[in-house]
């Protein structure tokens with residue numbers, strides 16, 4: 497099973513749900529980097545939000 501990772505502009509590599517911070521605003525759910533708060537592209541964040549370390 498392949499895993500998605502996202503390299504944030506701050507240098508952090510996001511792998512799991514806990515690397516993201518959920519943002520509640522408007523009607524759509526969005527995610528930001530847990531380190532710096534920059535927005536993470538929705539498609540990538542959705543995949544990451546389903547990944548957990550095991």
Ligand SMILES: [Zn+2]
Nearest residue numbers: 504506529532
């Ligand atoms: Zn970041």
